[in-house]
Amino acid sequence: MAAAAHGTVHHSSTGIDNRKLLMWIFLASECLFFGSLISAYLIFKGASLVGPYPEEILDIPLTSTSTFVLLMSSLSMVLAVYGAEHARPRMMKLWLFVTVLLGLAFLGFQVYEFRAFGQEGLNLSTNQFGATFFVLTGFHGTHVGVGVVILSSLLFGSFRRSGLGSEAGFHVEVAGLYWHFVDIVWIVIFTLIYLIPQ
Template sequence: MAAAAHDAGHQTSLGVDNRKLLMWIFLASECLFFGTLISTYLIFKGQSLVGPFPGDILDIPLTSTSTFVLLMSSVTMVLAVYGAQHGRLGLMRGMLVATILLGTTFLGFQVYEFRHFGHVGLNLGTNQFGATFFLMTGFHGVHVGVGVLYLTSLLLGSMRRSGLGKERALWVDTAGLYWHFVDVVWIVIFTIVYLIPE
């Protein structure tokens, strides 16, 4: 009876847990944030008077590989959520580790790309392409980094406690919402920046 009352205390009138609803609201605000960055990029991408220009510098095979890595992290995140929801602690932990490693690998690709662009003369102040590119992809990278830290905290928390209750499953599910959002944003950025550069 007390457990039912506790669960009811976290529910909205819509039957959605307050924490999950809060994540949805946060993600809606993030859509506006990234929408602004992407719109700014689209407005200014062809306005640069000096190079390097997108067609001169973008490495589509490398970024396609990093995109594949990030998309695979969505698959492992789905499996982590499944493990959490079905009480399979080992599966959840293993898939959280895989998601963390894939997210970190994606960040490694991004750091490599940023360093390479710096060596060939593109940085935040070079031209309008550089400014909008680094702001948009940099903020996305920060979001991936925050997601990696969030998943790491869930993983470490699961190792300190035995069992896997509804609370933990909800936190993993909420982390999954965030992670999938970050992946979807990257698909949009990848398409706009790399596949349609001019």
């Protein structure tokens, strides 16, 4: 009986839905993950003896554009969450679709950047800059990719007859938390790796 009760009630002793709590704890742990990768980049920054070096290869105008794209995807995401929480499915679907498109555009920018760097002779094993840069931004790109998959599945799910069910707002909100986290990590990466002078 108690188990049955637990099956329907998702709230922890704090009063917070435990699925949402799990997402926030996961995001807190992700801070440690990205913090370590950023530390490695900063420690090895300037330790490369052969080029290409960051100042000769980083394309700040291009990355500023992709940063703007990711920022706008956060805006479209929060509008999708608003639509889901206020029982406005068309609004939710529209902005989820826009978010997926913007996420794919960001990934496109990253693929273009990686290919351009490859043509300039920079890869994972070229120097310390290449090793730490590709690991850091590559893992971030992977997170964006996972986010695109999650949002796409929600978008496809929303077209079913039953939609996303009675907890549509909750599902979209939790997916939105992940997406916004990917955005704030990029805010830090963009500043520390691209904007701060080498």
